Amino acid sequence: MNRFLIPLGIFIVLVVFLWVGLSLNPREIPSPLINKTAPAFELPQLHEPNKTIRPEDLHGKVWLLNIWASWCVTCREEHPLLVELAQKNIVPIYGLNYKDQREEGLALLRESGDPYILSAYDHDGKVGIDWGVYGVPETFVIDKSGLIRHKFIGALTPELIQNKLIPLVKELNGA
């Protein structure tokens, strides 16, 4: 009996390990910034280079920071969803234009619509590093006290927005 049970047991353990292991996404690295204060920055705005934008100015409201770039294909896929979300007026979306050319970034917004209240222009990607950005698009949810509460890595999907993002924003708004 043992002759069969032991290999079968090992096989089942192996299957369970592979099942769990292979369903994990190695690209998704949990951010250590969750529940920490959003890293400060002061960057020129994308539209108006002589005006700046700082996260501190947004204290007291729940907002999203979406990291995007015109060269990023996935961002373009995600873009219509952001435009749609912005129209619903549920949560203000701010953009961080990451390692982009100003003109190309602006062109994308002209062509496909601008979901952002404002976009910050992070040309050298330094602020991106501060926020632990390693793959655009990324979307951070920041609460009223300026803490990062969630980070979406990669493109948002209608399901993620419906089932995760909107409920979280409502919860943070205390509704």
Place this chain on the structure above:
Amino acid sequence: MVHRKWIFALFLFLSVPCALADTVETTQKAVTQNNPELEKRVMDLSSHLRCLVCQNQTIADSNAELAIDLRNQVREKMQQGQSDQEILDYMVKRYGEFVLFNPLVKSTTWLLWFGPLLLLILGLGILIFNLRKRRKLMQHAPVLSAEEHTRAASLLSGNDEAHS
């Protein structure tokens, strides 16, 4: 003649990547010549940091854009006089412990660090157990008489007279 043309074309084709590599090398050399000591320190520390885009490489090995940016960040911090540990802490604070190429030794990584040793000990245990068992079996093996010995020898040589 036709052959020669083709070979020439092939050589040209093969030399393109080399030429490109040369330009990369020269720009890197320019940086290195400025301050080889600093550059060595940058590369040493970079080889302890994981490139998050190409996760099996360190940022010293990778030429992904993020890796280059992070190397520049490391260099800048060093120029500001920060210690290696301070820079590692800075990276961990932003990208998490996963950014360290060698995982820290702590309770959640014990299995990772010492698991292979555990398996080795387990394997040795099984080996010793089986060798002991085998030796015991050998000790209790029946001893053949002289007659049986000759029979066995003839059986093995293929001319078993008793049965032919």
